Amino acid sequence: NAGVTQTPKFRVLKTGQSMTLLCAQDMNHEYMYWYRQDPGMGLRLIHYSVGEGTTAKGEVPDGYNVSRLKKQNFLLGLESAAPSQTSVYFCASSLSGIAPYGYTFGSGTRLTVV
Amino acid sequence: QQQVKQSPQSLIVQKGGIPIINCAYENTAFDYFPWYQQFPGKGPALLIAIRPDVSEKKEGRFTISFNKSAKQFSLHIMDSQPGDSATYFCAAGGGSQGNLIFGKGTKLSVKP
Numbered sequence: 001n002a003g004v005t006q007t008p009k010f011r012v013l014k015t016g017q018s019m020t021l022l023c024a025q026d027m028n029h030e031y032m033y034w035y036r037q038d039p040g041m042g043l044r045l046i047h048y049s050v051g052e053g054t055t056a057k058g059e060v061p062d063g064y065n066v067s068r069l070k071k072q073n074f075l076l077g078l079e080s081a082a083p084s085q086t087s088v089y090f091c092a093s094s095l096s097g098i099a100p101y102g103y104t105f106g107s108g109t110r111l112t113v114v
Numbered sequence: 115q116q117q118v119k120q121s122p123q124s125l126i127v128q129k130g131g132i133p134i135i136n137c138a139y140e141n142t143a144f145d146y147f148p149w150y151q152q153f154p155g156k157g158p159a160l161l162i163a164i165r166p167d168v169s170e171k172k173e174g175r176f177t178i179s180f181n182k183s184a185k186q187f188s189l190h191i192m193d194s195q196p197g198d199s200a201t202y203f204c205a206a207g208g209g210s211q212g213n214l215i216f217g218k219g220t221k222l223s224v225k226p
Binding site for chain 2 (some may be wrong): 004033035040041042043044045048052060090093097100102103104105106107108
């Protein structure tokens with residue numbers, strides 16, 4: 001059972017470079033989320049999707065874009081990376097938006113922007 | 115602004131102790147309160163969750179206590195073990211969007 005798979009696991013970017021983080025889930029979940037985790041800040045929602053073809057902004061969306069062209073994939077893009085985007089990024093998915101709706105998280109992508 | 119306030123930020127207990135982590139929320143529309151456990155280098159994993167229609171829920175050594183009137187809930191870990199050393203996040207959610215609001219986390223260390 002793969003669950004939620006994130007690629008890559010580690011990446012170092014130079015300021016101004018772009019990249020895409022891929023999240024794939026094999027549980028047929030409708031909802032998918034991108035969070036960033038920073039020391040002392042907990043998990044903060046960047047963007048989310050409530051179904052294929054939909055996206056919405058979360059708490060900290062600036063500097064990021066997302067796409068959900070297929071139900072199983074949720075992509076997070078950084079168009080012009082900044083040092084402030086150094087973080088650990090987690091993707092999560094859930095079956096529905098109605099409780100109880102436990103999230104399944106991926107193992108994370110550690111991104112460093114220099 | 116919807117917030118979930120979690121305390122303490124860190125906690126050290128001896129093996130067999132009962133660490134207690136507290137969370138408080140503001141939005142009375144929240145109807146789902148899960149706790150997540152995260153080990154270093156891993157993603158958070160659902161540990162236990164409660165709905166506001168009950169005041170307590172137990173799963174193994176983990177217990178959630180819920181006080182609806184105070185808008186507070188807490189996690190108790192009975193007979194804590196070194197293997198329980200992890201970061202714990204409380205969260206709250208409600209409505210059809212399914213978005214969970216997470217606390218900032220508590221780093222628990224259980225000493226042998």
